[in-house]
Amino acid sequence: MTTYAFVSPKGGVAKTTSAAEAALTLARAGRKVLAYDLEPQGNFAARLGITPSTDVLYVADDVLDSRSEATLKSAAVPSPAVPGVDVVIGTRDLARRDSESDTAHAIPDEIVRLGDVYDDIVIDTPPSLHQLVRGALVAADVVIAPVQCATEAYEAVEDELVPYVATRVAARMRPGQEVHWFMPTMAFPNTNSTRDVIELLNEGHPGRVTVPIRHTTEVKDGYTSGLPVGLYRPNSTATQDYALAFKQVLAPSLSAATTH
Template sequence: MTTYTVALPKGGVGKSTTAAELARELGRRGRRVLAIDLDQQGNFTTRLGVGRETEVEYVAADVLRGDAAPEDAAVPSAYAGVDVLAGTHDLIDVEQAPPADLVTSLRDYLPGMGKWDDVVVDTPPSVGGLTEAGLAAADVVVVPVESAVEAYDQIHRLERVIEGRIGRRVRPGLQIDWLVPTMHDSRRLLDREVVEQLEKRYPGKVTSPVSEAVAVKDAYTAKMPVTEYAPTSKVAADYAAVTRTILGGAS
């Protein structure tokens, strides 16, 4: 089992979109995938076609509190092979009054599960306990970053969390594995410069950029990954290239 955790302490950079594309691509490859949404906004959940009409007895917050097992709480997504632990507003309560084992809960539980081959975790735009829980469980850390100057600051914030408590005591050796430049427009000098600087700072860890496109928002409204909503679009091709890079020969 491989756990892919998508993280950055900033909203609106494409974390949920990237997580959905990873989960969907793993499902296409015949893998059994558990998608865990740790963001109370539930965008990852929505991207995978789980909405108000879906019958959900337990959610991600129940699992983190120890009130339900993932096997009982996960619901089928709209896509073959992908099950979802839904992210809801209940996660606010978990963040504010965390169980004692919040940070290590997923790390300790997930390896013992036999129902799924892989896990994809989407984290909130913060560096609190929920993000730490996602990072502590990670085998692969994926960081979507907007092609903007402030991207560097957000990456450094995440690195401080990884190198601090998580990397020293909870998940030794943890590091950022991939950076995904998002909302990219190659016609803008700044966008090109950001990618160049990322490639210098993190050689071999930067995927090809993902174009800025209205289809990304439209796909969310349609409760679909971009590659399902607009499969012939440039942004879909961009995401397909990103997932190929991150997953490599996984099958």
């Protein structure tokens, strides 16, 4: 089982969009996927077709509550939009877990308890560097940082996320952990900001930068429809770019899928 975590200290960078496309890509390859929504706003679950009327027994907050009997397996519900994906739903109650130190240990512990029920786990995280994110980073086998092609988004990842992973995670809780992939998002080809961010990422992290994901309004429209953009507009530029990017990012799982 491979666990992928999508992380950024800045919101609005297509982090949740990217996580949903990863879940879709893995499911289409025949993988059994758990989409673990650690975002208090629940946007990851919504992108995968979950609505307020979806029948659920437990949510992500229940799983992290030591007094609850909830587990990841009992909290998972099938995605109405993507066959092969089960979803653990994020709700606003998760916000209180972000300040509790036990959260960073509970997240990886619950994943270990899950066993081999799923082939892959895709985690979406809140735009912060607090306990929910820390737990996801400890649990992750592959860490992906979506980076909007704008200076402030690049600086948030370079000056905040990368040092945080090195000093707070790799040095204390998950030896050797790092940001494995940097994914330029919301790219406008032939603009200075896009060129500058991609150039800086390649200079600082050679061999770990995916193809840029071009900006398209269809990404937002897909969210409104409760669908990953790859289902909402299969021929969109973003869908094409994600397909190329995930050949690299999801290689551990996609390679395993082709051998079975």
